[in-house]
Amino acid sequence: MPQRGPLKLEEFQQQYKQFFLNSIAAFKAPAPKNLKSAKEHHSSEDIRIGARVRPLLEGEEENGAIASVVAHSDAGSIDVHELRQKVNFKPGINSGSFHLDKVYGPAEDSEVLYQDLFKPLVKWAWDGGVSTLFAYGQTGSGKTYSVNDMERLAATELMSGVLGGKRDVYICVFELIGNASYDLLNDHRSISVLEDSFGETQLVGAVEQQPTSAEELLALIEKSMAFRKTAPTVKNDTSSRSHAICRIRIVNKEFPDLPDGVLYVVDLAGSEMAGDIKDHSNDRMKETRDINVSLSILKDCIRGRALVDGMGSKKNKAHIPFRSSVLTKVLKNVFDVKSERTSKTAVLACVKPNLRDISATKNTLRYAELLRVDVPTPKLATFDGNSPRTWNNEKLREWIEKNSGSPSISSSDLAPIETGTQLLRLPKAEFISRCQKTPGITAEHARTFYDKLWKIHIDSRATASRNTDGESQATSGTATPAIPTTPFKERLRPGMFVRLDWSHLGEEHNIAMIMCPEFAFENPPAGQEEKEKSYLCARISPAILHDAYNLNIEPLLTVPLSRMASEVFMEFDSATRYYYHMLP
Numbered sequence: 001m002p003q004r005g006p007l008k009l010e011e012f013q014q015q016y017k018q019f020f021l022n023s024i025a026a027f028k029a030p031a032p033k034n035l036k037s038a039k040e041h042h043s044s045e046d047i048r049i050g051a052r053v054r055p056l057l058e059g060e061e062e063n064g065a066i067a068s069v070v071a072h073s074d075a076g077s078i079d080v081h082e083l084r085q086k087v088n089f090k091p092g093i094n095s096g097s098f099h100l101d102k103v104y105g106p107a108e109d110s111e112v113l114y115q116d117l118f119k120p121l122v123k124w125a126w127d128g129g130v131s132t133l134f135a136y137g138q139t140g141s142g143k144t145y146s147v148n149d150m151e152r153l154a155a156t157e158l159m160s161g162v163l164g165g166k167r168d169v170y171i172c173v174f175e176l177i178g179n180a181s182y183d184l185l186n187d188h189r190s191i192s193v194l195e196d197s198f199g200e201t202q203l204v205g206a207v208e209q210q211p212t213s214a215e216e217l218l219a220l221i222e223k224s225m226a227f228r229k230t231a232p233t234v235k236n237d238t239s240s241r242s243h244a245i246c247r248i249r250i251v252n253k254e255f256p257d258l259p260d261g262v263l264y265v266v267d268l269a270g271s272e273m274a275g276d277i278k279d280h281s282n283d284r285m286k287e288t289r290d291i292n293v294s295l296s297i298l299k300d301c302i303r304g305r306a307l308v309d310g311m312g313s314k315k316n317k318a319h320i321p322f323r324s325s326v327l328t329k330v331l332k333n334v335f336d337v338k339s340e341r342t343s344k345t346a347v348l349a350c351v352k353p354n355l356r357d358i359s360a361t362k363n364t365l366r367y368a369e370l371l372r373v374d375v376p377t378p379k380l381a382t383f384d385g386n387s388p389r390t391w392n393n394e395k396l397r398e399w400i401e402k403n404s405g406s407p408s409i410s411s412s413d414l415a416p417i418e419t420g421t422q423l424l425r426l427p428k429a430e431f432i433s434r435c436q437k438t439p440g441i442t443a444e445h446a447r448t449f450y451d452k453l454w455k456i457h458i459d460s461r462a463t464a465s466r467n468t469d470g471e472s473q474a475t476s477g478t479a480t481p482a483i484p485t486t487p488f489k490e491r492l493r494p495g496m497f498v499r500l501d502w503s504h505l506g507e508e509h510n511i512a513m514i515m516c517p518e519f520a521f522e523n524p525p526a527g528q529e530e531k532e533k534s535y536l537c538a539r540i541s542p543a544i545l546h547d548a549y550n551l552n553i554e555p556l557l558t559v560p561l562s563r564m565a566s567e568v569f570m571e572f573d574s575a576t577r578y579y580y581h582m583l584p
């Protein structure tokens, strides 16, 4: 019977189910658009973006749900199909494909996902690095299910001793709701996220537990989940309305002075679409908006970090707005480009297969695709014997054999495939344990060799930056020397921050930004030329955020040169619109 008027969506989907399934079977995905040459571009090695399509659940199948998402694990792509009613009331199909680093279909179990995506992160943290797994997706898409399985498998690996070496494991689990944070291992007590004077994020008031077996570790994770705030949403009756963060800190007992490994597992709050929140209370609407804003900032941070890693030496020029949300502030050492530690990140976008949820699925996959940043494949710079960053594996191995003392460290144990840059990125504990695979190499010997490699690297960077400064001076022809060793009073310029030697201003208020010389716009009064040179300066004052400062244009201070004590380095964060101290 030809259709004469519009059908209700559910009826329409059921009536044309077979047409839809046939169209899906006949669909051939087009080649991805804008595919850049693999030689010139690659997705970041340290940030892997994957997606998992969960199976249709029993109840969903009984209710006539239609699977409309097809995962192609080999090709790393997911096809998404939408059944639509044309203007003439006939059925049509809209299909599209998303391309990610890894894709897992409904038939693939969590073990495959663990081996592929999460196990390398667990090993990285065990070796002293920073690793993070994010699970993201619509409510009810399987985030908690996947995260629980990853934690279970990781707990067994971390506590069974198979990873080698002696470590103590500490766990802390907390949740973030808006700007508030709560300890999930300590009766849901409130905790504070603060940055200390070393720039490290501290969870003040959070309790860390030290499990001694996989069972204890899992029991703690389970206990924490019971405290997690849940409230019913339209899509999932026990939807998580908070970001839950499980932080596992791994202390290397053999080298306690080395930085601890950190493994974060972040079960992000379910994202909801406008249609799903229309019946919510104002509080719930605000909560949902906060969640969506924090997910958007997280996206900027993950993309920013991938771009920075891909840009290499230009990294100080990039801005990553990690201070803009509590979630990304907590994960500062994952995103802060000034942190010398290399971090590895995996994102798992979880989606439902149902036709009914296709819009949310497309949003999730679009978000995941945005996180996957193609970066230029680094070209190895011209070989320089004094710069490890320019060494390919062959040159690096030659150098190791000749320079690692007696007995010499086996280069095939220390750097079987790595280039100089890759070896420099290894966590120190991993470097030492690789050296110790050579018989007769002590930890002391390995440490000294690590320091030797790093000394050459740092010297080569200092030389390069001196050369660059020299070049920029020569090309700009400016008389102002750019080398930091020049006394700051000889290179004053508008925008420079200086600490003032005026005790009455107080510790926190004695920094100012130079605007211009005192008589930049008018002639000095007669006799004034003879006096000491002064500058108009704008003072900065502490803001409400910790360690943040405001710039006060009014009233300007007139500061004589003799009252300027030292240069201060500050950076402007456009997201919070505050200034922060930074290292020179």
Ligand SMILES: Nc1ncnc2c1ncn2[C@@H]1O[C@H](COP(=O)(O)OP(=O)(O)OP(=O)(O)O)[C@@H](O)[C@H]1O
Binding pocket: 053, 054, 055, 057, 137, 138, 139, 140, 141, 142, 143, 144, 145, 146, 236, 238, 239, 240, 268, 269, 270, 271, 350
């Ligand atoms: N891969 C899977 N295999 C079988 N069942 C799954 C799978 N993934 C999820 N499920 C089931 O789907 C339902 C929803 O999953 P889950 O609670 O993990 O969703 P969620 O994304 O964490 O939702 P929310 O954000 O609302 O907490 C659960 O009943 C879970 O057991």
